[in-house]
Amino acid sequence: MLKVEGLNVYYGESHILRDVKLEVRPGEVFCLMGRNGVGKSTLLKALMGLLPARAGRVVWRDADVTRLPPFRRARLGMGYSPQGREIFPHLTIEENLRVGLQAAGGGRAVPEDVYELFPVLKTMLRRRGGDLSGGQQQQLAIARALVARPGLLLLDEPTEGIQPSIIQEIEAAIRRIRLKGDVAILLVEQYLAFAKRIADAFGIMEKGQIVTRGPIGQLTEEVVKRHLAV
Secondary structure, three states, X not given: OEEEEEEEEEEOOEEEEEEEEEEEOOOOEEEEEOOOOOOHHHHHHHHOOOOOOOEEEEEEOOEEOOOOOHHHHHHOOEEEEOOOOOOOOOOEHHHHHXXXXXXXXXXXXXXXXXXXXXXXXXXXXXXXXXXXXXXXXXXXXXXXXXXXXXXXXXXXXXXXXXXXXXXXXXXXXXXXXHXXXXXXXXXXXXXXXXXXHHOOEEEEEEOOEEEEEEEHXXXXXHHHHHHOOO
16 A cells, blocks of 8 residues: 655755645555646655655555655556656657566566557557657556556556547556556546546645545535636
């Protein structure tokens, strides 16, 4: 289980995350929502060790990982698909996936079930990442996080700028991962309908704090109007 306890993160002297508390269990999809600039992506970067915590703890599988570098967290089973995908455009699909394998220490083949989740990738293994469509790049980014068999999957805006047919494929993949019951998924998402379909629970951030949370059924129109409407 992922446990975040009183996490505080700064950019320089700007206080971005304020005493964030969060739990995500295996087999659960927790959707983190909020207006732009409230700290959602910052939280995922801090969980992955890309930004340092000024205070608080990040606990994964009963181990305090707060001070560990990203590669150590990856080898402990934390996977991350960042906003903007950040694939390697000059590497092929296969090479991008092998970079993901290095997070687990390398030396293994890409798991076949990753290709089962995203069959299009297997048909284009030697195509460069930069030649893919936005939706295909997003599938590659998620697949790259999955090849190391993570127990925690951090997904930052996986539907951003993606055509509806690819969104459906990503949704189906997340459902299959959740059904296995051994992966905790923390999802940052702006697409409300997608969140309601896929998530078990939600949290809404404002000014660096999670101000409300609950089962996804409690994400009512009133809650949306109060915390998410522009």
